[in-house]
Amino acid sequence: MGRAPCCEKNGLKKGPWTPEEDQKLIDYIHKNGCGNWRTLPKNAGLQRCGKSCRLRWANYLRPDIKRGKFSSQEEETIIQLHRILGNKWSTIAARIPGRTDNEIKNYWNTHIRKKLVRMGIDPVTHRPRFDLLEISEIPNSSVTNEFLKVSAFG
DNA sequence: AATACCCACAACCGCCAAGAG
């Protein structure tokens, strides 16, 4: 049995943030900055743990977040950085202005990874993998068919 | 129209590194 999640102590709130909570957090940080996350919720009048506040600010409320659809340029940059860095999301995010590590990680997992797999590229190694190709995208030749048998079942 | 299914995203959790004492 693992230890209790931090928010369950003291009956602190979990789950989606309400607009009222967002506003409290924004107001507080505008006045005081974001120095001490542990004491912030109490001072700002929020029934949240510091971790939850930090995450909400860093990934959603911070004023320098771009939001919205990723451009194809951004997508290409993410793929190239991931090829070099692997799942170092915060390092990747530091190279992509206005995007958070969480946002990039989500985008990778829900869009890019699947896209690479569909193209027959291993999303971990970034190398071709015929056993990941969708059948419809496999060239119809006996040579590739033989290759597939070997790489998928060998 | 009703229900089942899917998927994207916000937010969670556990772990660990850094810093203070």
Place this chain on the structure above:
DNA sequence: CCTCTTGGCGGTTGTGGGTAT
């Protein structure tokens, strides 16, 4: 050194809104 606290990171998932049956 060691221990404790805190913030930051990466993996994972619950949920809600959209789509298919």
